[in-house]
Amino acid sequence: TRNWTEVRQFNLMFSTQIGSLAEGANTIYLRPETAQGIFVNFLNVQKTGRMKLPFGIAQIGKAFRNEIVARQFIFRMREFEQMEMQFFVRPGEEMMWWNRWKETRMAWHRALGFGDDKYRFHDHEKLAHYANAATDVEFAFPFGFKEVEGIHSRTDFDLGNHQKFSGRKIQYFDSETGESYVPYVVETSIGVDRMFLQVMSAAYCEEPLEGGDTRVVLRLPAALAPVKAAVLPLVKKDGMPEVAQKIVDELKYDYNVVYDEKDSVGKRYRRQDAVGTPFCITVDGQTLEDGTVTVRHRDTMLQERVAIDRLHAMVDEECSFRKLFRKLDL
Known part of the structure; x- marks a missing residue:
């Protein structure tokens, strides 16, 4: 409990200024995840698409994180591509859907044919403040098992807080129960760059042939x-x-x-x-x-x-x- 370093401020998000003039410019931050755009537009998508729960909204886009150490080729970068889906469900059904999406996403990875033993789940013991369940799909990279996808039960934290601080209702009217409520969310989030690295590292093979030759094949x-x-x-x-x-x-x-x-x-x-x-x-x-x-x-x-x-x-x-x-x- 001794010899603590001085308290220091870490910059976990990238900041920049918006505004053509330096004076009066506002400080903004590059997004560290793609999910919030989905939550802000939840009602737009639900109403224009006439969607009934459960349903998901998916998107792909850039995210930025000020990693303390960027390493392992393209595995950990400060600018990366994410594919995320937010799956909206009735409160109380989130754990059922979380388990179902765990099975579905693992089945997808294994369907690629790189070997079932190359994948495993890593359930989180310490949860983020917004989650009541979380697991990672990990792949056996050449440098060990590492996360390629996260599956989280985010409860109603995101929609609830957007509703609270915007002052506008972000609720779903359930015609079956006659109730209006803030849906719960199950998220699947996969790193495109990590997925690419996974596929390339698993597919690359140097195969010996008869006669002593070797062929390079990308399976x-x-x-x-x-x-x-x-x-x-x-x-x-x-x-x-x-x-x-x-x-x-x-x-x-x-x-x-x-x-x-x-x-x-x-x-x-x-x-x-x-x-x-x-x-x-x-x-x-x-x-x-x-x-x-x-x-x-x-x-x-x-x-x-x-x-x-x-x-x-x-x-x-x-x-x-x-x-x-x-x-x-x-």
Whole structure:
């Protein structure tokens, strides 16, 4: 209890001035979370959307925190992107919904396919002043288990205080019970930068091959891969580039696909492995005879013959978010 340092003021929020002239300018603060805009606009959204409880409002945006130490690459930054949802429920039902959103959000993370053992919950023992329950979804980064998402039961603290200090009612009229009340809120808040770091660190793989070679492969979930398919003519002659371009033209309106004819087909496969492209579609001599192409799968490197008219359905089935959503079993 001795040798305390002098009391010091920490700047946890970034301040700036609003006003074109220095004299008379007002000090304002950059927001440390995106949630408050949702609460301020709660009634606007609820009434214009004719929403009934329970319902959620979600948004994505920048937040700013004056971290004492920014570290671990993009894991902890002073300027970062947040995705948040505030889910409004009846008072007394918040714990039921908090548990339900815990299960739903964990199911989403595990649906990405990086391994169930890579995730865990960390329940908070010391709660923030606005919460009556809180947990984090943690992921096993290369530097240990760290938070990527927070799930909080915020009670009616935010809406109640906006109502108190604005002097305007921010209440929901429940037609089923005939009551007006301030809804309770369950929040899910995920850091986009942390999620990106999680996906990249989990997907990156240096894989040994037969013969002593190594390939770099980015095992991105197909739904998240920036490029869904690469179309490759085996050689730059005999009409193969023309057929390959027709395949690109067929797929490009629904998916981001690339055309690549430079270097050997093996080198082109490696390039696509490194950027996480799920499929390589090769046009070869047999294509000109029977209208089939060679499809190489990124993760297994297995190849199969597929009819050109089946390509769109194959890419759609593997790369659509529907496949991820089915795993949630909601």
